[in-house]
Amino acid sequence: MFPVETRELTKRYGEHLAVDRVSLTVKSGEIYGFLGPNGAGKTTTLRMLLGLIRPTSGTVRMLGQAPGRLGEIGALIEGPAFYPYLSGRENLRVLARYAGIPARRVEIVLEMVDLAERGKDRYGTYSLGMKQRLGVAAALLKDPRLLILDEPTNGLDPAGMADMRALIRRLGAAGSTVVISSHLLGEVQQICDRVGVISQGRLTIESTAADLRGGARLRVVADPIDAAAARARALLGEDRVRVDGAGLDLDVPHDRAAWINAELVDAGIAVSELGVRERELEDVFLEMTHVG
Amino acid sequence: MWASTLAELTKLVRRPANWLLLAVALALSLTFTYLVPYAGADGPTADRGVASTFPDHLVGNSIGGWPVFAGAIALILGVLAAGGEYGWGTWKTVLTQGPSRLSVYTGKLAAIGLAILVMVVTLFAAGAVTSATIAAAEGAAMRWPSAGDLAVGVGAGWLIAMMWAMLGVVLAVGLRGVAMPIGLGLVWLMAVQNLLTAVAAPLLDWVAEAQKGLPGPNAGSLVAALGSSPQTPGVAELVGSGQAAAVVAAYLVVFGLFGGLMLRRRDIL
Ligand SMILES: Nc1ncnc2c1ncn2[C@@H]1O[C@H](COP(=O)(O)OP(=O)(O)OP(=O)(O)O)[C@@H](O)[C@H]1O
Numbered sequence: 117m118f119p120v121e122t123r124e125l126t127k128r129y130g131e132h133l134a135v136d137r138v139s140l141t142v143k144s145g146e147i148y149g150f151l152g153p154n155g156a157g158k159t160t161t162l163r164m165l166l167g168l169i170r171p172t173s174g175t176v177r178m179l180g181q182a183p184g185r186l187g188e189i190g191a192l193i194e195g196p197a198f199y200p201y202l203s204g205r206e207n208l209r210v211l212a213r214y215a216g217i218p219a220r221r222v223e224i225v226l227e228m229v230d231l232a233e234r235g236k237d238r239y240g241t242y243s244l245g246m247k248q249r250l251g252v253a254a255a256l257l258k259d260p261r262l263l264i265l266d267e268p269t270n271g272l273d274p275a276g277m278a279d280m281r282a283l284i285r286r287l288g289a290a291g292s293t294v295v296i297s298s299h300l301l302g303e304v305q306q307i308c309d310r311v312g313v314i315s316q317g318r319l320t321i322e323s324t325a326a327d328l329r330g331g332a333r334l335r336v337v338a339d340p341i342d343a344a345a346a347r348a349r350a351l352l353g354e355d356r357v358r359v360d361g362a363g364l365d366l367d368v369p370h371d372r373a374a375w376i377n378a379e380l381v382d383a384g385i386a387v388s389e390l391g392v393r394e395r396e397l398e399d400v401f402l403e404m405t406h407v408g
Numbered sequence: 409m410w411a412s413t414l415a416e417l418t419k420l421v422r423r424p425a426n427w428l429l430l431a432v433a434l435a436l437s438l439t440f441t442y443l444v445p446y447a448g449a450d451g452p453t454a455d456r457g458v459a460s461t462f463p464d465h466l467v468g469n470s471i472g473g474w475p476v477f478a479g480a481i482a483l484i485l486g487v488l489a490a491g492g493e494y495g496w497g498t499w500k501t502v503l504t505q506g507p508s509r510l511s512v513y514t515g516k517l518a519a520i521g522l523a524i525l526v527m528v529v530t531l532f533a534a535g536a537v538t539s540a541t542i543a544a545a546e547g548a549a550m551r552w553p554s555a556g557d558l559a560v561g562v563g564a565g566w567l568i569a570m571m572w573a574m575l576g577v578v579l580a581v582g583l584r585g586v587a588m589p590i591g592l593g594l595v596w597l598m599a600v601q602n603l604l605t606a607v608a609a610p611l612l613d614w615v616a617e618a619q620k621g622l623p624g625p626n627a628g629s630l631v632a633a634l635g636s637s638p639q640t641p642g643v644a645e646l647v648g649s650g651q652a653a654a655v656v657a658a659y660l661v662v663f664g665l666f667g668g669l670m671l672r673r674r675d676i677l
Pocket residue numbers: 129132133134152153154155156157158159160161299677
């Protein structure tokens with residue numbers, strides 16, 4: 117049983133397909149990054165997972181149950197929303213009532229998001245980042261097995277973002293499954309086990325962060341470059357060599373660097389630079405979401 | 409559902425706007441049922457007279473406002489309670505904690521029902537104190553209504569006020585907000601209803617007949633039967649009290665069910 121499993125999930129608004137046959141799976145205990153540019157359909161998908169909106173077609177299973185059964189699921193969807201006339205603490209107490217949770221849990225989650233000091237102040241007076249942290253606190257109230265966070269770092273300063281990442285890592289380490297959506301790839305890259313990329317309503321790829329990056333490549337700067345390219349093609353095969361400016365991108369494991377170097381030097385080519393080049397997830401992401 | 413009711417009650421009690429509504433209802437009611445008749449007791453059209461403010465009129469005096477002006481306040485209370493969740497986007501916050509939409513909704517209705525009862529009883533209590541004070545000042549004998557009459561009066565007041573609050577809830581859920589539901593609700597309550605009664609009904613027989621099925625005239629008939637002064641806006645005995653109570657109760661239930669149905673079926677954005 118997967119914590120989250122959707123089949124052909126679709127949501128249509130009039131003529132517009134906000135979510136188009138999305139089939140995704142989130143495995144137990146993993147941190148899953150749900151990535152996509154603005155308007156891709158992330159929030160719409162997450163709302164369907166939680167039973168807030170009805171799919172036009174397709175199915176959702178959450179912890180093996182139909183959507184809307186949220187006993188062990190915590191969520192923050194599209195920004196925090198609370199009662200402005202209540203304090204942060206009172207807001208959480210009211211929510212704890214709905215969830216049937218003892219009020220002392222409120223103090224614990226306020227501590228977790230670093231809001232205990234300001235818990236007595238009216239929500240209406242909170243700053244953007246404080247509101248966001250209260251939203252995460254509310255999602256944590258149930259000590260959920262499955263946590264769904266829609267752009268949880270919105271409005272947080274760099275320190276706040278780092279805190280949030282650390283918190284999510286801790287939750288993951290403690291065995292919770294976390295789904296975190298974002299359009300900032302660099303942000304989830306650091307903490308996610310797997311990512312799903314959604315673009316214009318379609319889930320274009322779902323894989324581990326490492327696979328998505330396509331492994332490391334070898335970067336070689338050599339002179340003359342044409343001769344170097346010809347030699348490399350002869351050694352590795354046509355499709356594993358790409359000429360990029362003054363250098364070559366080679367699709368080989370980086371432990372072959374010394375061997376490549378020796379071969380090129382033997383062929384009378386001057387190698388001035390040799391290094392590992394990580395393909396940033398951001399590049400993959402842009403490539404993928406801009407096509408089509 | 410009990411947990412939801414407690415949560416909803418907390419929200420109602422802690423919201424300053426609701427206390428403001430209670431204060432306005434109280435001020436309006438005391439001003440127009442007691443202070444104005446008392447101050448104008450010697451005036452040219454003093455047929456209501458100071459005697460109309462004495463304790464024996466307590467029931468009629470305490471519920472006469474619910475068909476229109478106090479009803480408007482009950483409507484606003486209902487809109488605020490349901491529409492605020494749309495305005496602040498808090499439906500998703502509440503629902504992701506796990507309660508079903510139905511249990512949140514019934515909890516909300518229960519809390520509103522209690523708040524309305526507090527309002528109705530407050531108007532009775534304030535009326536009792538005021539009328540006793542006036543009677544004492546005038547040296548009149550104090551004859552209080554029986555406990556049974558008081559209970560019927562509170563029940564009728566609650567029924568009518570709750571019906572308007574439910575209209576507020578159903579408008580708020582239907583229009584997903586606060587501003588439009590209050591605007592439209594008040595236009596109906598204060599303007600359309602009056603125009604129908606005062607302008608259309610005397611001219612057109614079918615309007616005169618049809619309005620006997622509308623909430624306002626039935627509420628007016630119910631309080632008239634219980635002794636409210638027909639000089640109060642919206643108070644007139646058009647139909648018997650039994651039918652009036654049944655129609656008002658039916659509207660209450662229909663509004664409540666319809667609101668629940670819409671909340672259940674529609675997407676939470
Ligand atoms: N209630 C609605 N009615 C009509 N269209 C909608 C509705 N909700 C969402 N959409 C459309 O569905 C698409 C996906 O929206 P969604 O909010 O899921 O995007 P997102 O991936 O969360 O974007 P962002 O990163 O900006 O939050 C958008 O084109 C949006 O305009």
